[in-house]
Amino acid sequence: MLGAVFFAAALTPTLIPRSYLTQGALAGGCFAIGYLAGVLWRRLWHYLELPEPSPRARSAANALVAAGCLLIVIAALWRTTAWQNAIRTVMKMEPVETAHPLKVCIVALITFVVLLVLGRLFALVARLLAAGTRRVIPRKVANVIGVLVAGLLFWSIASNVLIRTAFNVLDSSFRELDILFEPERPQPTASDRTGSPASLVKWKELGRMGRRFIASGPTAAEVSAITGRAAQEPVRVYVGLAARETAQARARLALDELKRQHGFERKLLVVITPTGTGWIDPAAMDTVEYLHHGDVASVAMQYSYLNSPLSLLFQPEYGAEAARALFAEIYGYWTTLPRDKRPKLYLHGLSLGALNSEKSAELFETIGDPIAGALWSGAPFESRIWRSITDNRNPGSPAWLPEFRDSRFVRFMNQNGPTVPPDTPWGPMRVVYLQYASDAITFFAYRDAYQAPAWMSAPRGPDVSPELRWYPIVTMLQLALDMAVATNAPMGFGHVYAPEHYIDAWVAVTDVNDWSAEALAQLKSHLAARARRAPDDDTDRGG
Numbered sequence: 001m002l003g004a005v006f007f008a009a010a011l012t013p014t015l016i017p018r019s020y021l022t023q024g025a026l027a028g029g030c031f032a033i034g035y036l037a038g039v040l041w042r043r044l045w046h047y048l049e050l051p052e053p054s055p056r057a058r059s060a061a062n063a064l065v066a067a068g069c070l071l072i073v074i075a076a077l078w079r080t081t082a083w084q085n086a087i088r089t090v091m092k093m094e095p096v097e098t099a100h101p102l103k104v105c106i107v108a109l110i111t112f113v114v115l116l117v118l119g120r121l122f123a124l125v126a127r128l129l130a131a132g133t134r135r136v137i138p139r140k141v142a143n144v145i146g147v148l149v150a151g152l153l154f155w156s157i158a159s160n161v162l163i164r165t166a167f168n169v170l171d172s173s174f175r176e177l178d179i180l181f182e183p184e185r186p187q188p189t190a191s192d193r194t195g196s197p198a199s200l201v202k203w204k205e206l207g208r209m210g211r212r213f214i215a216s217g218p219t220a221a222e223v224s225a226i227t228g229r230a231a232q233e234p235v236r237v238y239v240g241l242a243a244r245e246t247a248q249a250r251a252r253l254a255l256d257e258l259k260r261q262h263g264f265e266r267k268l269l270v271v272i273t274p275t276g277t278g279w280i281d282p283a284a285m286d287t288v289e290y291l292h293h294g295d296v297a298s299v300a301m302q303y304s305y306l307n308s309p310l311s312l313l314f315q316p317e318y319g320a321e322a323a324r325a326l327f328a329e330i331y332g333y334w335t336t337l338p339r340d341k342r343p344k345l346y347l348h349g350l351s352l353g354a355l356n357s358e359k360s361a362e363l364f365e366t367i368g369d370p371i372a373g374a375l376w377s378g379a380p381f382e383s384r385i386w387r388s389i390t391d392n393r394n395p396g397s398p399a400w401l402p403e404f405r406d407s408r409f410v411r412f413m414n415q416n417g418p419t420v421p422p423d424t425p426w427g428p429m430r431v432v433y434l435q436y437a438s439d440a441i442t443f444f445a446y447r448d449a450y451q452a453p454a455w456m457s458a459p460r461g462p463d464v465s466p467e468l469r470w471y472p473i474v475t476m477l478q479l480a481l482d483m484a485v486a487t488n489a490p491m492g493f494g495h496v497y498a499p500e501h502y503i504d505a506w507v508a509v510t511d512v513n514d515w516s517a518e519a520l521a522q523l524k525s526h527l528a529a530r531a532r533r534a535p536d537d538d539t540d541r542g543g
Helices: 002-011 020-047 055-090 101-133 139-178 203-216 220-227 247-260 282-291 308-314 320-334 352-360 384-391 474-484 499-510 517-533
Strands: 235-239 268-273 296-301 344-350 373-377 410-414 430-434
Touching (some): 002 020, 002 101, 020 101, 268 282, 268 320, 282 344, 282 499, 282 517, 320 344, 344 352, 344 499, 352 373, 352 384, 410 499, 430 499
Parallel strands (some): 268 296, 344 373
16 A cells, blocks of 8 residues: 555656656655555564454455555556646646556566565565674674664665766766767867867867867857957866876866967956866857957866766766865966956856856855855755755745845846846845756755755745645655656756847846847847757767
C-alpha cells in the first residue's frame, strides 16, 4: 500500500514535463521506497515482538490492501496525462494526447525489480555479517551491527567505486568531445581575436566551448545594423583547460590576452564563470554587447569537462579555485588603473558558473574598491549568498522572487521583470539574480524530503502548475529529476534563460539609459526570434 501511494505521488506534476521513460523510472523508484518503508515497519513490529493479527485477519487485510493498491495505481495513471498537461500549459507548450501510462508501468516495474534485487542483496549481506558476529555478542546487537556494516560497505562501493568510475569515464568522454574541431567555426584571422595566429592563446587550446564562444559573438557591423549607431568589435577572451597546467597559470594567460586586446580600455569588463563543461550562454553575452554597442570586453576560463548537474550534485565546490584565480588576476590589475579611465567591472555566471562566480569575489577584499555589480542567472540551490538573501527576504515577498531590504544592493528578476519599480534608486553596487520559479536547479533542497518548500506557497510563480503538491520524500526525488531535465524546458522556462529577460537584467545591472522603450522592444524581438530560430546546439545548455 505504501508503495502504491508513493507511486501515485510520483506521477503528480512538479516543475518540468517528463517523458514516459523518466516518469517510469521515478515512479518505480518511489514505489520501491514506499515498499521499503512498509517492509521496515513490519520488521520493526516483529523485532519489538508486538502482537500480530490472526491468519484470517491478515488474509482479509491483504485482500483490502491489494484492492486499494489497484485503485490507487489506476486512478493515478488515469490522471497522468492531465497532470503533465498542467505543466505544459503554464509553459505555453502544446498539450500531449497521452502520457503513455502502459509504458510508464513497464519502466516502473523494471526499475522496481532492479532496486528490489539490490535490496535483497543488501539484506543477504547484512544477515551474513550478523551471523559471523553472533558467536561473541548478543543476537540483537549482532543484527544491528550487520545492518550498519552492510550499509557502510554498500555506501563505500557506491561512492568510491561506482561514482568515481562514472566520473572518470564521463570526464574522459567530455575531454575527447572538447578537443573536437567544428568546421563551421574556423580559426579567426584578425589579430585582435583570441585564437588567431597573433593570439597568446592557441586556437586548439580554447577547447570546443571556448571556440564556440569566440566564434559566436556579434560583429560590430551586426550590432550597428540593429542599433543604428556606430559600434565597436566586442572583445572576447577565453582560456581552455589545455592552455596551461594550473588555474593560476591559465588566469595569468587570460589577463595577458585581455591586455593584448586592449580589453581594459572598454566601457564594460565582464568576468564570466562558465558552466561545468565551459559553456557560456550566448543569450547572456550577446545581449550586453548589443546594449552597449560593442564597447564590452569579456573574459572566461574553463575549469572542467563535466556538465554542471553532475558537478552540482556530487562536487558543488568544483570550479571555485579557477573562478577565484581568474577574478584575482583581473581585479588585481584593474585596481591599478586610474578610476576615471578603467572599465566598469562586472561578474556573470549561469548555473554552476553563478555558484562559483559568487565565490570568486570576497566582500572584505573588494570593499575598498568595489566592482560595479554582478548578474547571476539560474543560481543553484548550493549558492551561499543566494541562499542567505532568499532566507532573509522581506516578509511577504515570495521565495521564488524575493525582495531584500530596500533593494539598493540586490534585486531578483524573472519573466515579468523585477518586483520593484525601475526607477528605484540603486546603491554603489548592483547585483541581479535572474531566475525562473520553474528552475529546479535553483529551488531544489534536500529538506524538501520532510518539509514543504516556501516557493510552493501562494502566490506561486507564473510558470509553476497550480496542481503541484508536496509529498514527503517523493517531492525531493521529483525535483532532483527536474534538475536533470531542467534544460529540456522551452526557452524562458526551467533552466533555459531567454535573451529578452537577459536584456532586462543587463539594463538594470549596467544602468543602460540611452535606449528608448521602443528600441529595447525591437532588440528583444530580434534576439528572441534569432534564439528560437537557431538555438544553441550544446547538450550542456545552461548546465
